[in-house]
Amino acid sequence: MARKLPPEAFSHYVGLGPERSYQAVADKYGASKQAVVKVAKRERWQDRLGEIERKAQQGVDKRAVDSLELMNDRHLKTLQVIQARALEALKTMPLASAMEAVRALDMCITKERLVRGEPSDRTAISVEDTIRREYDRWMVPNGPTGEGEDAGDAA
Secondary structure (H helix, E strand, C coil): CCCCCCCCHHHHHHHCHHHCCHHHHHHHHCCCHHHHHHHHHHCCHHHHHHHHHHHHHHHHHHHHHHHHHHHHHHHHHHHHHHHHHHHHHHHHCCHHHCHHHHHHHHHHHHHHHHHCCCCCCCCCCCHHHHHHHHHHHHCCCCCCCCCCCCHHHCC
């Protein structure tokens, strides 16, 4: 059986991107759309395309993770330099004039905890406290409200 589509037809199909269609491949190689569909089915173009797209997405995800790790490393190094300078300033300055160093150190500690995924403030609330607060908020006592049940009947 003579093959109307060259081996690079699939590569062309993949390279079409969002404008990808069997008709575009047929037009490029002077074949019928039906011939392209038959070859695509026989050679599992859709399965192969799905695998290519999955691998491409994995590559994009890996580069994003690597980029975030590099950024975090840079930020941590910068924060460590500032911390070291703030500590040195605290050692050499009188306590009354060392507040800028204290603020720099506090900022660095907060940012370092954030970069490392730790809470920068202790805002954790216990489950018991949350339940108690919600109970107080939503539960209404059943006592008298100043109006009797028969208040409308008195007239």
